[in-house]
Amino acid sequence: MNDGKWWLACAMMRRPAILALCGVLAGCASAPSGSEPPSLSDFAASELGVSAYKSASADLNGDGVDEIILRADAPEWCGSGGCTLFVLEKAGSTFRLVSRTTVTQLPIRLLDTKTNGWRDLSVGAHGGGVMEARNAQLRFDGNAYPGNPTIPPATPISQPSGTILIR
Known part of the structure; x- marks a missing residue:
């Protein structure tokens, strides 16, 4: 998903695991579970x-x-x-x-x-x-x-x- 449209795929998905994966693909680090x-x-x-x-x-x-x-x-x-x-x-x-x-x-x-x-x-x-x-x-x-x-x-x-x- 290097075409810059990773956000579109993320917006269409609702599952937390998929959203976390989309965050990683976007270069965002997520906090450990339960910390925030x-x-x-x-x-x-x-x-x-x-x-x-x-x-x-x-x-x-x-x-x-x-x-x-x-x-x-x-x-x-x-x-x-x-x-x-x-x-x-x-x-x-x-x-x-x-x-x-x-x-x-x-x-x-x-x-x-x-x-x-x-x-x-x-x-x-x-x-x-x-x-x-x-x-x-x-x-x-x-x-x-x-x-x-x-x-x-x-x-x-x-x-x-x-x-x-x-x-």
């Missing part, structure tokens, strides 16, 4: 099965530690209505899945409002049975954000204001 906490990309690949994504971080629950907002960007996680959005919380040396919301469209916004101590999010919602493009407000219910932005408890929001996290 898993990176977001390691966690996404091994625990969520997500190989391609866009992500942002923001303190959603006011504890001073940023949570990770990760939107899958791979065919196995996307359909006519959009792609799956994951909210992850740092848990020691790894991450904990807070919620998974299917059929989300961009942009993903951090709203100024809070519900149950967590910041509300806004996602695009159209396709997959929603005829007119709209934005949906996702409120934290004490355990997770809604699993689908096209049905309650997610609610339509006409003009969301807040910070765009993922475009």
